[in-house]
Amino acid sequence: MSSSRRNERWPLITNTNTKSPISEAYRILRTNIEFSNVDRNLKCIMFASSQFGEGKSTTASNLAVTYAQTNRKVLLIDCDMRRPSQHHIFMLSNRYGLSSYLSHQVDLDEIIVDSTIPNLSVIVAGPIPPNPSELLASKRMSAMLEQLREQFDMIIIDTPPIMAVADAQIAATLCDGVLLVMDSGRVKREIAMKSKQKLEHVKARILGVVLNKISRKNANSYYYYYYGDRDQGEEA
Ligand SMILES: Nc1ncnc2c1ncn2[C@@H]1O[C@H](COP(=O)(O)OP(=O)(O)OP(=O)(O)O)[C@@H](O)[C@H]1O
Ligand SMILES: [Mg+2]
Known part of the structure; x- marks a missing residue:
């Protein structure tokens, strides 16, 4: 994904500007995932990264939007119960969410919320619990996902950084595939x-x-290759 200051102001660019090259990049990501899904068993996809701030939540939410745009019933779950952000991105309340359900405070249907985007539902993280890893590793979590697999065509999961805590590793055992988001300018090879x-x-x-977060300078040639339209560069 190329870097854009617009990303920070409008994280859901796939919804606000469907024609931009950045939205096209998210659609290409969706297509590439479909190509890797030859045996058709990819229903639950997780986004992970080594460190904080590499772009997991932004990528997960935009990919969820592009899937929903293909008329599939999509659910985005914020499994980052430490620094949750999907409620900010979708402007939803975080009063109840995954943590509330996993700690037996509410029923499942109370935490599945419609976003303003057709076909896209969201489970926000909920209030920050003292034991996120334990909650993710619980039987209630795996049973919940089994049930949700029946209700949705695609489930997309957002997680905390792999190097910080075990949550992403735990969540990975419940998903069919993992996409590793890397900040091109920051993350070291060993990490x-x-x-x-x-x-x-x-x-x-x-x-x-x-x-x-590929720099604009390097990304432009890639976009022009696809679009052949110089003006679109600044509109992204
Ligand atoms: N392709 C991009 N270009 C420019 N900015 C981006 C891009 N992707 C993400 N960002 C910005 O980087 C910041 C971190 O992104 P995001 O919250 O998605 O990362 P994260 O991996 O989920 O972080 P955390 O580990 O804290 O949950 C945000 O301000 C976001 O708007
Ligand atoms: Mg995040």
């Missing part, structure tokens, strides 16, 4: 390799890497 090993350790199926 990226360590994260990959941590995912392999729990036998996660790594679908690929999303190279994020």
